[in-house]
Amino acid sequence: MDEANPAGFVVILVHNQAVPLPSNPAERLATIFQRILASDRNNPTKHVIASILETSGDVSLARSLSYVFALPDKIVDALRSLELEEDDLQWHLGWLPPAQRALTDLWQFNAAIHNVQQHFSPTDLVNLESANRLLRREKFERRIEEAQLDSLGEKVRELHDALVAAADIPDDLKLFMLDQLDQIARALREFRIRGPEALTEALDSVVGAIYRVSSSRPGAVTPETRTWFQKLRTVVADLALVVGLGAAVLQLPANFHSAVNELSPATQVQSQVESTPSPPDPISDPAQPPIESPAS
Structure with missing residues (x-):
């Protein structure tokens, strides 16, 4: 384990080079x-x-x-x-x-x-x-500005440090959230090698992990942990916006959103992504084509 980083967390590197980020x-x-x-x-x-x-x-x-x-x-x-x-x-x-x-x-x-x-x-x-x-x-990839990555990296670092110092969240949930932040931090670090693929992969992984926790532990969001879940959700929303999938975060499981919103005063729900209409659900919306089962 790195002596300079005994907790083993990913260190976010902020690039100050004048050259633009590679775009392909x-x-x-x-x-x-x-x-x-x-x-x-x-x-x-x-x-x-x-x-x-x-x-x-x-x-x-x-x-x-x-x-x-x-x-x-x-x-x-x-x-x-x-x-x-x-x-x-x-x-x-x-x-x-x-x-x-x-x-x-x-x-x-x-x-x-x-x-x-x-x-x-x-x-x-x-x-x-x-x-x-x-x-x-040919604009093979959507260009992402370095300022976007720096801003997201700063938010990840701030939440990471706040979580490490927090005493009002169970250790297992704290480690879970830190793991998700580490994945985003690693994607930011690898962006110059992998490009948007790294961010998309992190987004998929984090959203999937949140789905798993919110489905298997419906009581994870409590009045004590509410604020931390809101902050994590905001970081995920910011990541989705950087990737160019602003509505993707809205596909987080409904029980996660409802649990957080139920515990949150309406005045505290100010996320930019939350104001975007949810994509139609093909299960509940008869206007959408049914989901076909894959061939066995």
Whole structure:
């Protein structure tokens, strides 16, 4: 366990770089290779990569590297989705073979970073940048501004610290909420490698966990824990808005909303997302088509 972080919680990193956030997988990989090529050729590979990926500890580094290794395939899939002529596609993939060789040598942690640099030249980087420009022009991903991530990260950190110091919430519920905040914090940290996918995955996981707890423990929301559930729900709503799924948080289980709202004065329910009409429920709304059972 990290001595600087004895509780084992994810540390939220706030980025102050002037460059905009990458908006597609090609830009993410190009950013990584830019920093690799700019590194002192004699530096150990592990030191260089850990610095680029902003990781601490072998587990975190291995996790982040697994997402880096997945980037070439994501770029290929993204370019193929544009339905380019085969010649154009192959031209935009000229960087792929050297990138694959370079990424393979990233596992040689104790070797000098020169072993990686020798496989990927500035010309290869230019070719990768051409794929980036194409995907950026096609708006392959919805752009998320860094200010949005910083704001969400600050809210997660504030609630995390408040929960750690709180004495009015059972330990099991406190740990549950901290786990959800840790997932969001990790997604923020990994955004530069994974993009919106990391945030969407965290949103799905957190909403699912809330559904499980609210379904299996209907008495979890009490007058004492009400405020904490409201704060957690607000963070989840903010995450949904950043992802661009503002209504997604409304799909939290009805018993969670009703339990919190029943215990809450109307004047305290001020969430922006709560004011949005709920999506139609195909079970209770006859105008919606019935849900078909998957084929057995």
